[in-house]
Amino acid sequence: METTSDEQMVERALSGDADAFGVIVRRWERRIYALAFGMLGREEDARDATQETFLAAFRNLRGFRGEAKVSSWLHRIAINQCITRQRRARVRAETGLEDEAERDAGVFTIAAHESPARRAEARERTEAVRRAVSALPTELRQVIVMKEFEEMTFQEIAQALELPLSTVKSRLYTALKQLRMRLGTHAAGAGR
Amino acid sequence: MKEKPEQHALCARAEDLVTYLYGEASEKEAADFKRHMEECRSCKSELAAFSHVREDVVEWRNLSLPSFESSTAPVLEPAVTERKRSALAAIREFFSLAPMWMRAATAFAAIAICALVVFTVMHFSEPRTIVQVAPQVPAKPQGGEIAKQREEAASPKEKEVKETQQVAVATTAPSKSSAETVKVNNAQPRVKSRRLAAAPSTVAQRSTEKPDKAKASKEAREQLAELVQTSKDDDGLPRLSDLFEDSNDSN
Known part of the structure; x- marks a missing residue:
């Protein structure tokens, strides 16, 4: 079962195998969640986006033509879901339906054995990183998240986003440069 | 900076x-x-x-x-299944996951243990078989030659014991039959010290079955018992003769 490719599983799902799509979900849910979390920065949003991604994939299963990999197809759906959610959230924030500070509040698991000062420092740093990543343009954010959260290779990212390899590298370079500028004070202040 | x-x-x-x-x-x-x-x-x-x-x-x-x-179900499912796993399933998993050399080594160890158990069982049941065969050794004409060969191969210590016994027998029982009996009995330790340990009961049985050999003197039996005792003390190891002492006494 595990050796069957994703593309074969899609074919099975299309031919009426009810479990086939479940296998695809189990294979990819973690990575899609990681992508959504990196893009959205909130656990709850990431869960919803992951769920909507697989729901959209199941609905459009017949639209999968097999020209690209299933993983690339799922990544594109997930990124679109994240962009849509961010757009909606921005509208809600602008219309005052949601508190901006509350929406941006990230959930971090910091070890309880750390000292209060250390925990506060870690919380501050991770929050700064989350804000810096969230502030990146979507096309830069998606490459940095795919690279750092999903640990995809440049080639995999290029396939998933249907971009030339050099574009992926240059976008990643730009993303790192922008993050460095935003986190510059911290990086230099840490003395590492 | x-x-x-x-x-x-x-x-x-x-x-x-x-x-x-x-x-x-x-x-x-x-x-x-x-x-x-x-x-x-x-x-x-x-x-x-x-x-x-x-x-x-x-x-x-x-x-x-x-x-x-930590909150996703697929991670927890295998852990729950693993807890319910039987010992047989664990062994199966071990053999399916272990590398080939480890499987071969385990199989070899299992065979070696089985062989050791079988050997041990056979080894301890061996004297009874020999007890039945041993009396026929002196009846054969080649017995003397075998005894001679064994005598040559015997250690100096055993030779010394034998010579002492022959002298003792010659003085107490000069008859042919008794001398023959002693010679037969003396041949036993050279075959194997543990076989010798069973000899007293053998001699006792044979003396009741065959009239001419029944004439073997009580001294000869005593000499044999002494020989058994001497052999036991030679290397300090326990002998099966300890187990037969009771039966010998009863005879």
Whole structure:
């Protein structure tokens, strides 16, 4: 079962195998969640986006033509879901339906054995990183998240986003440069 | 000291820097970029700064994603199944997961243990069989030759014991039959010391079955008992004769 490719599983799902799509979900849910979390920065949003991604994939299963990999197809759906959610959230924030500070509040698991000062420092740093990543343009954010959260290779990212390899590298370079500028004070202040 | 990126002129090898940073450069490309960094201050500075940025992003990821990993069902399912697993299933899993050499070694060890058990069982049941066969040895004409060969092979200590016994028998029982009996009995320790341990009961049985050999004197039996005792003391090891002493006494 595990050796069957994703593309074969899609074919099975299309031919009426009810479990086939479940296998695809189990294979990819973690990575899609990681992508959504990196893009959205909130656990709850990431869960919803992951769920909507697989729901959209199941609905459009017949639209999968097999020209690209299933993983690339799922990544594109997930990124679109994240962009849509961010757009909606921005509208809600602008219309005052949601508190901006509350929406941006990230959930971090910091070890309880750390000292209060250390925990506060870690919380501050991770929050700064989350804000810096969230502030990146979507096309830069998606490459940095795919690279750092999903640990995809440049080639995999290029396939998933249907971009030339050099574009992926240059976008990643730009993303790192922008993050460095935003986190510059911290990086230099840490003395590492 | 804070280093502003704007202070450095942009290098044309930005893509190479990223490829090197994420470890996707080939050996040749990596060596080439290292050489470049020795001359390019901009790339060297950016590489260090980007490494710090990466550390921060990865730390954010590590702090954020554990809650997701611990709350997903697929992780918990195998752990629950594993707890219910039987010993047989565990052995099966071991054989399916273990490398070939480990399987072979385990199988070999199992066979070796079985062989050892069988050998031990056979070894301890061996004297009874020999007890039945031993009386026929002197009846054969070759018995003397075998005894001679064994005598030659016997250790000096055994020879000494034998000579002492022969002298004792010659003085107490000069008859042919008794001498023959002693000779037969003396042949036993040379066959195997543990076989000898069973000899007293053998002699007792034979003396009741065959009239001529029944004339074997009581002294001869005593000599035999002494011989058994001597053999036992030779190497200090326990002998089966201890077990037969009771039966000998009863006879």
